Amino acid sequence: MGLPESTIEKAYRYCEEVTRLHAKSFYFAAGFLPAAKRRAVFPIYAFCRHVDDEIDELGLRDEAAAIRAVERWQANLQMVYDGKIDEERPANDEQTEVLTAWRDLLENYRIPPDLPRELVEGVLMDTRIKRYETFDELYVYCYRVASTVGLMSSEILGYREPKALAYAEAMGIGMQLTNILRDVGEDAEKGRIYLPQEDLRRFGVTTEQIFERRFDRNFEELVKFELERARSYYREGEKGIALLEKDSRFTVLLAARVYAKILDEIEKQHYNVFIRRAHTSRTQKLLAVPGIWLEARKL
Numbered sequence: 001m002g003l004p005e006s007t008i009e010k011a012y013r014y015c016e017e018v019t020r021l022h023a024k025s026f027y028f029a030a031g032f033l034p035a036a037k038r039r040a041v042f043p044i045y046a047f048c049r050h051v052d053d054e055i056d057e058l059g060l061r062d063e064a065a066a067i068r069a070v071e072r073w074q075a076n077l078q079m080v081y082d083g084k085i086d087e088e089r090p091a092n093d094e095q096t097e098v099l100t101a102w103r104d105l106l107e108n109y110r111i112p113p114d115l116p117r118e119l120v121e122g123v124l125m126d127t128r129i130k131r132y133e134t135f136d137e138l139y140v141y142c143y144r145v146a147s148t149v150g151l152m153s154s155e156i157l158g159y160r161e162p163k164a165l166a167y168a169e170a171m172g173i174g175m176q177l178t179n180i181l182r183d184v185g186e187d188a189e190k191g192r193i194y195l196p197q198e199d200l201r202r203f204g205v206t207t208e209q210i211f212e213r214r215f216d217r218n219f220e221e222l223v224k225f226e227l228e229r230a231r232s233y234y235r236e237g238e239k240g241i242a243l244l245e246k247d248s249r250f251t252v253l254l255a256a257r258v259y260a261k262i263l264d265e266i267e268k269q270h271y272n273v274f275i276r277r278a279h280t281s282r283t284q285k286l287l288a289v290p291g292i293w294l295e296a297r298k299l
Contacts, residue, residue: 022049047077051074153168173233177233203219
């Protein structure tokens with residue numbers, strides 16, 4: 001027996017509100033999607049947000065409890081895929097809302113179960129790994145926590161060739177590298193340094209320097225290097241936008257360009273990511289719309 005439509009709608013509204021509150025750039029760009037696609041992307045973000053929050057919030061107090069909470073999310077989502085969600089109710093109201101939306105989502109879109117599983121594995125990496133020796137190691141993390149989101153969303157946005165997924169993966173890497181650069185100071189407070197250790201050595205930056213939030217010429221050169229790496233992944237990712245369904249192209253291009261503007265803001269701060277958390281304003285996002293819309297029409 002299917003769920004009442006009012007229950008399903010309530011679940012989608014909850015997922016939209018989570019997205020609106022916590023992912024302002026993503027929510028802004030999603031507003032330009034057709035209604036059905038816009039509605040469908042919110043449960044993906046809500047799941048990602050809740051799983052990540054378990055580690056970032058509960059994990060600071062009780063890491064073991066955080067891991068158990070994330071594993072419950074994973075197990076309950078698997079029950080949705082297996083069609084068994086009604087046999088055991090989720091642990092709390094938030095899970096009920098998100099998983100109810102996912103249950104309906106999977107009736108309309110094919111989202112491979114390995115993608116949310118990979119996402120969970122990526123989130124759990126934060127409980128085991130506080131440093132990344134090489135960029136190859138960091139790439140795995142970025143793929144799991146960010147590229148998987150783009151790949152899941154691609155099944156909703158629609159694409160005409162499978163190679164579009166490789167570009168979606170690249171876009172996710174660029175966005176996660178942007179997060180890492182923006183949040184160097186905040187992550188250091190949690191004992192985490194995502195920038196590869198091989199890059200720190202290359203530019204003469206120490207972990208102690210990052211923990212002490214000391215900005216110097218060496219750190220500036222390190223940030224410039226990582227910033228250009230992020231931009232290279234955005235450029236690669238944008239190659240796939242023309243392979244998306246036409247009514248999705250503007251949204252993806254807008255999301256990419258708006259998020260990449262965080263890198264511009266870091267430049268304006270002269271690469272000192274310790275002085276404040278770089279971000280884009282709503283005005284900046286609105287001003288970007290006309291030019292990006294014209295560009296998307298040509299794809």
